[in-house]
Amino acid sequence: MAGKSFLRDVDRQFEAAAQLVPMQDGMSEKIRVCNATYVVRFGVRLRGHMHTFLGWRAVHSTHVSPAKGGIRYAPDADQEEVEALAALMTYKSALLGLPFGGSKGALQINPADWQQDELEKITRRFTQELTRHSFLSPSQNVPAPDMGTNERTMVWMTDEYRRWAPNDINAFACVTGKPLAAGGIEGRIEATGRGVQYAIRELFRHEEDLAPTGLSPDLADKSVIIQGLGNVGYHAAKFLSEDDGCRIIGVIERDGAVYREQGLPIEQLKQHLNTNNGVRGFPDAAFVADGASILTRRCDILIPAAMEGAITEANAGSINAKIVAEAANGPTTFEADAILRSRGVLVLPDLYVNAGGVIVSYFEWVKNLTHIPFGLMERRHHETSHRMLAHSLEAMTGTSFPDGQARAFLDGAREIDLVRSGLDDMMRGAYEEISRARKTDAGNHDMRTAAYMIAIRRVSEAYSVIGL
């Protein structure tokens, strides 16, 4: 989808909610518009030629600093798409109560066209430009991975920033989504997919919200179709099937879709995708070349986890799912959203469902700023007090803990346990807020409108207290 219509859709979703939030005159416009977009063209000499690259870093809002948001590498990236995604970052962080403004970046490039060493050179040049123009620093603007970028891209960026700012003691906090060995945090790669799982679990814990779908409140055996088996889709599919017993009946990828009513083995499918660059030929599953047609197959939960604009006016009328959980950013157009609503499809909105990434980015950023891993000071202390408690219980009851249980009970929390606990807590908290905000005197709102209302109110308050 062209960035222009994506940006218009995000603006329209914003307007629909903003009119329900009491704000002083002109505030709504101030919040909606993108503060600044830096457009950069830079040259890199590769394969004996000078290649010019085009990139952007949009800062939608700095009502709190730093501004936060991923950088994507995609051949069809454009300025409006980056601005739409930056706006979504503002609303997402505000909804979750994270101390971040919203930002997003992109480089108009197909990463598959370049070797690793070439991508490194390009990334380092891009980083120099961002740093020089104050669009990268731990206190002002903190990127993370997005489509087409990964942990390695983030290491190159961090390393380049450190060269430019050798006196910055907090340099590692200039980027999140880094590998563990370079200042990253446990659980960041899986974070967005994990958050999708927690979001869906939360809906299923709220019988009142779930009731209109007619689904039973047990996730086991629910049928799921996922579009995109990239980082987000893969982890969401893996966790929902392995932990919650969901059946992933359809997976849509670039070359088509695979379908199996009894459920697809996600780990094997991911391996097949990695080696064959597609899902075609996956054993014991039906292959459908027109992958998008699978979006309208009957299922309980549809998870678009690929690009924006997957559900449009053209297919919204035929979506045959009870729930759409938006793991991608902006997968449903404004018109499609209205159609889904009128047909009683429950939409869990992107700014909530895919917030797991930026939540764990927040933990990583804090870890980098405090210069100490989570749990380091408390872990052994907790272990000792748990042990004392266990001994006392054993002495009082005259029985001992079964072996396996004792270990689980005694162990202090590791970093990954704390990350998951923090993520779960924030996802649950935000769900409660959305669920409450839906019910107003003016009637019941859909979840997207409610989520936007919370975010807008927070940004508006932040501006108001500084006297704007």
Ligand code: GLU
């Ligand atoms: N790119 C991810 C997103 O769209 C993560 C952003 C971040 O962690 O800053 O939410």
